[in-house]
Amino acid sequence: MKWNTGVADNSEGQFPYIASLQLVRDGVRFHNCGGSIITTTAILSAAHCVFSSGYYYAVAGDYDMSTDEGTEQEVLVTEQIPHPQFNGAAGVGPYDVSVFKLQSALTLNSNVQTISLPSAGAIPEGGSIGVLSGWGTTEDGTQPNILQTVDLTIYDYETCKAHMDELDPTFNPLTETMVCTGPFYEGISICAGDSGGPLEQNQQLIGIVSFTMNPCGAAGAPSIFTRVSAYLDFINENLYLIYNKSIKKRRPKHPEAFGAHIVADTRIRWVPGEAPFIVSLQLLLGERLYHNCGGSIITTTAVLTAAHCTSDLQVVAVAGAYNISSNSSTEQYVPVIEQIPYPEYNDTSSLVGPYDIAVFRLQYALTLDSYVQVIGLPSAESIPEGGSDATLWGWGYTETGRPTEILQTVTVTIYDYGTCLEYLQYMNVTSFVLTEAILCTGPFDEGISMCAGDDGGPLEQDGVLVGIVSFSPTSCSTRGGAAVYTRVSAYMDFITENI
Structure with a gap:
């Protein structure tokens, strides 16, 4: 998360549904994306988090990545399933959703919980608040060890589309299957490391971190999320x-x-x-x-x-x-x-x-x-x-x-x-x-x-x-x-x- 104000450290156990997707490649393991626990054996994340080289571990119950707190559960990801219509070559765009299947089931407790999904087609109300959590890059350009959180304002599709047209009349990848958040001019934004993570509202997963304009936190740049309610068929087909x-x-x-x-x-x-x-x-x-x-x-x-x-x-x-x-x-x-x-x-x-x-x-x-x-x-x-x-x-x-x-x-x-x-x-x-x-x-x-x-x-x-x-x-x-x-x-x- 890139910001100037309004962001705080997460309280331990406050977001038990978030997982750190840690990629192992060339012998090095690192946090690459966030994800949301939707069943004991499945994590919902972004399609752009899928990698064919290397493999992932999902780490649930984590708070401070720099220390072993005894609350963490680590499970190998056995399958990464991006939406079949996602175009990775485009960099950003619709269908940015994926299901990560786990080798064994997570044990649910106060630090590890599933998050509810919205009803099909439900659209978050413009002007309402969503809660972002993640380990994304902060304002000093480094990735934090401690899980961060911030409240974001949701903008309706038409308002966000008009705003993005003003920023760049030649390229606007926004679609109605996305959720757009601000505030646009306060330097609060998603950033590298937040990808795939949750936007939550009323204990439901309404959005998956997808993309923003470079650089993170640039004046006027909104944060864009995949709208979960648009992809329930895909999610269900690949869960069961x-x-x-x-x-x-x-x-x-x-x-x-x-x-x-x-x-x-x-x-x-x-x-x-x-x-x-x-x-x-x-x-x-x-x-x-x-x-x-x-x-x-x-x-x-x-x-x-x-x-x-x-x-x-x-x-x-x-x-x-x-x-x-x-x-x-x-x-x-x-x-x-x-x-x-x-x-x-x-x-x-x-x-x-x-x-x-x-x-x-x-x-x-x-x-x-x-x-x-x-x-x-x-x-x-x-x-x-x-x-x-x-x-x-x-x-x-x-x-x-x-x-x-x-x-x-x-x-x-x-x-x-x-x-x-x-x-x-x-x-x-x-x-x-x-x-x-x-x-x-x-x-x-x-x-x-x-x-x-x-x-x-x-x-x-x-x-x-x-x-x-x-x-x-x-x-x-x-x-x-x-x-x-x-x-x-x-x-x-x-x-x-x-x-």
Whole structure:
């Protein structure tokens, strides 16, 4: 960053989403570009940061490059993917975006975090403020060891274009897929070393450092960033290969002890668009996605599921899905950037018990349409009436003993807590912790149950999410068995605090 005023050292941990991309060439390693952590295995940077000679390390959690602080995580970059339309020979221009894939996953903590992406096509408002951070060259011509930050004013496209035309009527590379910042005449600018780094606004990555006019900080020169919202398709294609993916099923560790699967002769297949609130939560293993759990869309950026569905792997939420073995134009793929289980949930207790609820935050907002919708939440502490009907949805194992690829649904009967408790005691089921913060469904004697793969999915009643699939205390579809759900109304404070 080149400046005369307004720039300050970063406070340690203030920008946990930034990474230093350090190039190793001819036996020398040096900071070359910045980047932003968008998943645990991917960094978003500028296409002009891609180099075919040498190789990169991504260093996350860094503050002062001159010292080892113990917060750094260093991972080899295995693939650099520039936008296919970027013209490196032109020096500056559009399509200046790239995905850097990492050899192994970063561990998220207070010093290393992912950053959210904006909605497709979103344009930052002119006159608003964005935050730049980086290790770019400073006003004394040297590269700082300590991460720097400065607030920048965003200018709308027309204002910036007119300004750049005045500076150089013969050459103006500005396009509408860029973000332009000032102030133009205060010597505050991006500079060498900031390339590829983040411009952040309201905790979203809105821009990638692209170019400025030489020299850095020249009077009247704006800073130009790649507008991230213009390239979400490119980003998604190269994070998850979603247009060429092959999905397999992943069996939970103990399908006989917990989970949901709609096992019944009376179940029916979902009609596309009938349950637009459900998502398939899929685990990314290598370059393949595996269905793991269900979940329910409660805001455009949050999914409600079971705490036992949390994973150390990268999770991708797939909304608008019908057949999870094939692609559909109705589907939206969004990475999960944060998994928040209820703090009192005990994940060592055979994966079943109370507090089995979690909020999964999405990296960017889903687009609501006829296939993707939020579901209503119940009033706090409301309890569904015993004997009433509710609808269970999921991709769990069926009576064939195999998982289904087509979303299934079945109507179940809700039993009040007392009736459920008495019945389970009668069945000599005493090894599970049952509290009044659960729901219980039957019918007990018709082999209708949940099973592995339905975990975390919705129990819906009158357009409201009343339950989250938690566990079955007997084997799936056992006659005389019951299905147990987390009662959503018991956890409204937790939900509202974390969305």
